[in-house]
Amino acid sequence: MRTIQLYISGSYQRRFFPIDTENFTPSTPIIPALIAGGMLKALLTLLTFFKLVDSASQNYYMINFIADAAFYFLPVLVAVSAAHKLKCNPYIAAVIGAALLHPNFTSLVAAEDPVHFFGLPVTLISYGSSVIPSILSVWLMSYVEPLADKISPKPIKFLSKPLITILIVAPVTFIVLGPLGYTIGTGLAAGADYLNQNVGWLVPTLMGAFMPLLVMTGMHWSFTPVIVQSYATYGSEAIMGPGSFVSNICQGAASLAVAVKTKNRELRQVASSAGITALLGVTEPAMFGVTLRLKKPLYAVMIGGACGGLYAGLNGVVRYTSGTPGLASFAVFIGENPMNIVHAFISVGIGFVITFILTWILGFEDVQETAKPVKKGAAAALEQRIEVSSPADGKEIRLEEMKDETFASGVLGKGAAVIPVNGRVSAPVSGKIISVFPTKHAVSMVDENGAEFLIHIGIDTVKLDGKYFTAMVKDGDVVKKGELLVQFDKEAAEAEGYDMTIAVLVTNTQEFLDVIPAKTGEIKEQETLFTIV
Known part of the structure; x- marks a missing residue:
């Protein structure tokens, strides 16, 4: 809540x-x-x-x-x-x-x-x-x-x-x-x-199926008080634990299936590392960098999660304490009933196998490796460059300095970040708005050169569910560089403990030679944030 x-x-x-x-x-x-x-x-x-x-x-x-x-x-x-x-x-x-x-x-x-x-x-x-x-x-x-x-x-x-x-x-x-x-x-x-x-089978089945959607919207945290009270009253819980464990393993399975099937070397590298981290319990790189991006693997995750969750529910699997849902913390299923952890292993095994097979069968639109003709010399490189402006006044930092591994790892794309001094966010390039997220904390757009951008305001601000954010554009709008995209109440959000650093990412980085940050330190809105070559 x-x-x-x-x-x-x-x-x-x-x-x-x-x-x-x-x-x-x-x-x-x-x-x-x-x-x-x-x-x-x-x-x-x-x-x-x-x-x-x-x-x-x-x-x-x-x-x-x-x-x-x-x-x-x-x-x-x-x-x-x-x-x-x-x-x-x-x-x-x-x-x-x-x-x-x-x-x-x-x-x-x-x-x-x-x-x-x-x-x-x-x-x-x-x-x-x-x-x-x-x-x-x-x-x-x-x-x-x-x-x-x-x-x-x-x-x-x-x-x-x-x-x-x-x-x-x-x-x-x-x-x-x-x-x-x-x-x-x-x-x-x-x-x-x-x-x-x-109906012990119902909740783990639903959680296994819809956990990715709950995580994307931040709604999974709303169950936590109920879970804590269940631990205190009964010594275990089955609301979140079984389904979330299966779902995380399914994210790993889908990413690994993509890594095996894709012909794109960069996507293979991203999917491999994201798959391993998902198996260990950290799903954001897999979800945002692979399954959500390719769509069909996400459907496989939801189906596999539902199947594994159903098995867990039918066999009464419970979690005895909290822990990051992944292989590294499987001990949370150890309790008085020795079969509990056995059924937990079987449930994630079912989810993994079904998800991997479905990802392979359903397939996905592979990201093509494009061999771009590259001119020799610095002057030729400058002819192809795209100047991306800062969306706000503030302090520019490298992505790896952000306090969120999903952005810092670069799995969502290369770019730069700005620690803003006010609540104004403008378009870093001229182009078309692809999507304004329902929670208004993020905007995706594409420019005339085909570069795709994600402008993400704050860390974990999806949990605010749109509170403090006002979108000034809508899906399909054509905007010019510097045009206002979003306004937000910076002070109110920070008072609730949120880091409001703005990330500007090139989500199709693999289609370009490089993304070169301009500088670090103080920066004004519409000054060059980074250059795409």
Whole structure:
């Protein structure tokens, strides 16, 4: 789920509900903590299976509760993560989360005697491993803390601000937000469990088929809170894990099939490396550089993913902890049921074989190697050059300096990037607009020389789903160099943690001799960004 925004009079904006998937992306500290706990559980299972650790021993007991700690103390971890996102004091947030787990409160829960707080009844709930209660409490805190700051006298603000915050947030959390969040969380987990119990084949099949589309739109992150709650409640999940693993392996299979079948040496090199990285769990080079580009291999990926996901669902495959979906992290399927990982291997094997065969049978429009006549001498080279202008004012950097491997690796094409100083993006060349992405964060176009360009605004900005972006052109428009393509709210996007570096790529680089960046450092809009020779 994304942060829900409330707009008033077109400009005033404030936070309304902070269940934001950025709290659960791999770039935040909470996911490694959960991975560590889950992998430690998997290791303990292996040690027990091979009789290296006795399940009745103190070693087993110690390792087990250390592994459980990451999940039991989720309210604290989530509170800290949400506080960073909502610009609250993370230590006060941690105190609120820890209060939900305090031994004195858990003893009240165990006693089951009626409890009242300021005369109001407190629902006795065990909050260990819960997610939503902490998010709701920190959401309230994001409003209370600024109010406490405003009303606190300066001489004693250091003392009164945290006191007021806790005095308001803690009671409301125990009386209202905690029970509400617990109900929402258990409802989500119960819904996922219901699907697993009654139509267990359905979700892995759908995920296996449509995972590429979810990744392209950033919608796959919206499932993360449900997955985390499922781990905490049941110790495993089947919503995302089985299907995403199969889908990633299928991306690798399709890319490797393309590498074997293509006659284009450059495409073979790109597809080979992208296929291997996809098998290890990184699918962006394969998806954007091969399967999506050639289209038919993407259809093979979706069909193979559906078949592998169906097998996983029919055999009840679950994932015991999070991890990059690929061969390098197959241990996430190790659990009490030894056949779980066996069926997981079979499911990805099915997906790989079907995808590879379908890619071969369906074929694709191969990228032809064109032998361009090249004149001798520098003057002749200059006659063929295409000057590509900067789309924005800012600082030019090399593509390899971008904080995204998909762009930095050059798998999508050569070019350059600009760190903008404002939210204006103009056409780097004169030509025709091929496509304005639905999320408005990217535009593709072609110039009169046949050079194809991708102007991509920001890193991972597909997750914004068009928020802060306004497209000034549409598909099929003919534009001149310097004409405005997109406007975006740079400050608002950066306030949400996004890197707004603009990449300008030549996606059919192989049809030209070279792409030569002009310089690095300060650059003005419409100054030469790079030259195509």
